[in-house]
Amino acid sequence: MKAISKLKSIKSSPTLSLSRPHSLAPIGSWNLPASSSSLLDDFTNFCYRRDLPRAMKAMDAMQRNGIWADSITYSELIKCCLARGAVEEGKLVHNHVFAHGNEPKTFLINIFLSMYVKFNLLDEAQALFDQMPERNVVSWTTMISAYTNAKLNDKALEFLIMMLRQGVVPNMFTFSSVLRACDGLSNLRQLHSRIIKAGLEYDVFVRSALIDIYSKLGELQAALGVFNEVVSGDSVVWNSIIGGLAQNSDGDEALNLYKSMKISGFPPDQSTLTSVLRACTGLALLELGRQVHVHVLKFDRDLILNNALLDMYCKCGSMDDANFVFTRMLEKDVISWSTMIAGLAQNGFSREALKLFQSMKDSGAKPNHITILGVLFACSHAGLVEDGWYYFQSMKKLFGINPGREHYGCIIDLLGRAGKLDQAIKLIHQMECEPDAVTWRTLLGACRVHRNVDLAIHAAKQILKLDPEDAGTYILLSNIYANSQRWDDVTEVRRTMKARGIRKEPGCSWIEVSKKIHAFILGDNSHPQTDEINKQLNQLIHRLMGVGYVPDTNFVLQDLEGEQREDSLRYHSEKLAIVFGMMSLSREKTIRIKKNIRICGDCHIFAKLITKIEQRTIVIRDPIRYHHFLDGVCSCGDYW
DNA sequence: GTAGGGTTAG
Structure with missing residues (x-):
């Protein structure tokens, strides 16, 4: 009975009744078909019913009889494979369609192309693309989008150029895909002007992609320029600019636009709230963050949003709230754990951070390099030199993570805090990666606490080699020289600062x-x-x-x-x-x-x-x- | 059949 009512509902669905009124074979009674046409009918019906096993059997019988269905039916079957993650079945359908010198239309090949991309089989997609007798804008865009998603930006841009050379005209799909592959301003400017020439700058997808990529390249004025062309908008366009501002530390403007967004009648969604929380985090606006929390409750299953909420409470120094959020999260990922561990450590709760790290491991979650940074930070702050050193030395073996510059920084901090300045400088010389200004600043911090003037001078000089704009370090160096009556050195430091036009940022x-x-x-x-x-x-x-x-x-x-x-x-x-x-x-x-x-x-x-x-x-x-x-x-x- | 926005550190 259940099966019949299911069939009825399928039969009466508008798409099916309008497009193909086939008779349906009753489930369970399907055997070898009487004729070619009933074979095809059965296949079609199984495809539309999304009955993958039976459709595959029917397809097999068709193949033996040299029968092919139409493109739309195959596209239904591919949708079904995609929905079930049935990679092998998808490949079989591909082979079936191409068997015996069949020449599928570009439309159908594009569907297979897209299938391989969605299954993340880029090599297969590329091979199929290479074999295509004819490639249209959809074929090209599918490949461009695939390479963009795989972060193979050069490849994506190369495909755009090849596409243009072959006289295929990009559409809004192409531009919104390829924009994400721009990693330089000159590429982006060229693309932008091409978009304007093609009259596609008002498409909401293209606009949001433009706003996003300008923001990612730090070109906020350009992003705002695109946003402020009051032509068309949707919530994603709003989210792009609010997100861009929040990520570029322009929290004030992000919050202003959040207000305008609401006034303009676009209700904030998860993405909006995530960016708004990030803005609150940057500005340390605990009270506003608490107000946003009320809206977050509507989306309690959204992991990214809850992670942002957690981080906001940690960064606003309210660990009670952070703990409240953390313990009630329906799902936690490595970011949730890392945020909380680092939050506890940064706020002075190192032992709690280490306990939480143990809980994380007990829960089966896998730490990443950022989690380990939080752990090392906790050790250095609790003076747990041995634990920190142990984690640092065994992180590769225990978690498969190679220590990076930041991990070295934490350990230098740990040794420095413990007064082991000799070991700290020794470690800097042993680093697998080049120390940067931050590394030397860490050592300088230790020199300050332990009043090691000679090493401080050395560290300050290294900092200034790597970051010649660092006003604070010049001043510190000049103070050290002044205290040692090294007036020539004082004059030299001051002269350099003046020549380079360096002024200390006023404390705020x-x-x-x-x-x-x-x-x-x-x-x-x-x-x-x-x-x-x-x-x-x-x-x-x-x-x-x-x-x-x-x-x-x-x-x-x-x-x-x-x-x-x-x-x-x-x-x-x-x-x-x-x-x-x-x-x-x-x-x-x-x-x-x-x-x-x-x-x-x-x-x-x-x-x-x-x-x-x-x-x-x-x-x-x-x-x-x-x-x-x-x-x-x-x-x-x-x-x- | 092809497209856009959000989270940890630095």
Whole structure:
């Protein structure tokens, strides 16, 4: 009965009744057919019913009788193979169609071509493409798209050129595919002008692909230019620009466009929310992130979105929320685990991070090179030199991952933190890959903590060779020379800086209060409450001095410039932001600050003492790591 | 039959 009702429903479906009113053979009673035409009818019916086993049998009988069906029927059968992942059956259909000198039409060959691409059998697709007597725009586009997806960009572009040479005119499908293969601006500009000439720039697929690739190449103005041509749009076009801005650290603009998107009547989807969360992450907007979380609940099965939510909570320093999300995730992948492990480690919960790494392994999830980075980071922060060294040395054997530059960086950090500077520099010389400026900066960080001036000079010189624009390192080097009365060297460093037009980026701190971001810059009095902030800051410093606070003017191993050294130490942007936070937020609320440059030693002591005398919690996120201050202690263990 | 957008580190 069930089978009959199923058949009825198939028979009455609009596509079938309109296109081919075949009689259906009852299931289970199919034997050898009486005639060629009934063989073909049966095959057709099985194809449309998506009954793959019977269709394959029928096809076999047809082949023995030299019968072929029409292209549409074969395309139905291929759809069925694709839906079931039936690679071998798909190949059999291909062989069947090409048997005995058959000459299938380009339309049908394209279907096989596309099948091989979807099965990820690029060589087979290429072989078939080479044999085609005639190739149309669909054939070419299928190959271009296949090579683009395989990240074989040169090959994709080469196919476009061959296609053009053969006089085949690309369509919007071709352009939206090939745009993703552009890895240089000159290619992209050429393609863009060709798209305009072809009148295809208003196609939403082409527009979103253009916006996306301009963003990926860091050409945000060009991306916005395409977006702002108010012609046609859909939610993907919006998502492309919002995603592009969020990924290029223009979170502000991404959030503005998110608002405009909603006003324009395009409801945000998973992709939109993922980008919005990324923008919140970049700007450390915990409160806005919490609001977005409410919308995320609608998509609780979306792994990527939940990973972005998790990361937002980690990067905003709210590990309780992160833990809440993590434990409730319906599915976890290596990114979820890695995000949480690194999040715990960066926020000062190293032992929890290592415990979680154990749970990850117990769950059967396979760590990748980023997971290991989080693990090494955790070890270095908990002072677990032996564990870190063990993981570093055995990562290849245990997880099949070769240590990369970043892994070396973590271990240099680990050795440096433990005061093993000799071993750290030895490791740098032994690295399989060339050390970069980040590697040397890591060593420099260790030199600062352990006050190793000679090695600091060496590291700083290496940094400047690799990154001659690094203002902080010039200043630090000049401070070291000044302290050793090496005035000629001081003059030389200053002269180089001047000649190269290098100026230190002013320190800036941001704090979110009442859903608004307040920015504080050293020496800038533009905040409306600046007088009150300065007054309170002075009172606070006075009180802190009562409990032993002495402004740390030892700038030798710090990248502080002249005017930042003494008096203006008191007006460092994070101090202003902390005081503003204390004025604006109730005592039980955590003061969360994001900084553009590393925190200085004096501000670090300042923040620690405040949390001791005021029962406050302060979280400061600098470009590298987090500082959770509570009861006069910082999660970084005074090493950063 | 061929096409576009989202997550971990750096």
